Amino acid sequence: MTLTMLVAAAVAAYALGYSLLCFISPFGPCRRCDGTGNHISWWDKHRARTAPAAKPKRRIRKPCRRCKGTGARLRIGRRIHNHARRLHADGTR
Template identity: 45%
Template sequence: MTPTDPASTVLFLALLLVTFGYGVTCWFWPFKACRTCHGTGKRRAPFGRALRLCPPCDGTGLRLRPGRRVINAARRIHRANHHRN
């Protein structure tokens, strides 16, 4: 495949569109439902019927998206370098 191959161009544009769409999603909706507790914030105890707070989300039912973690880290680095001057 050459870089001017139409199939590789379409694949590159599709990848660019998906990446941009995920970035927009992370910007506007930084949280998603916790997969462990399905967004309820509660988990059943291993033995018995007691309910406990979900450890991964600390009982909120929400987790920060991985893409938003990257955005936050980039902003933190930018702020640290910008204010250093």
């Protein structure tokens, strides 16, 4: 087996695994709020990392804007799938 075939097989296996993950679990945790749904300011996160002995303030001011407070986001692969399905449906009408 040549190196290019090995790389192609690895890429195909990764793509198949990711598409299966997007099919089974289309939502992943929000990166901005770490899946909590609550916005924590960057200063509070910084204080929690630099001074672990200090009790971090957990003042929740508002829900996360990126996920609208749900704590979940639609995976990129699922967005691509939804777009392709919508494009196909619009083109065959």
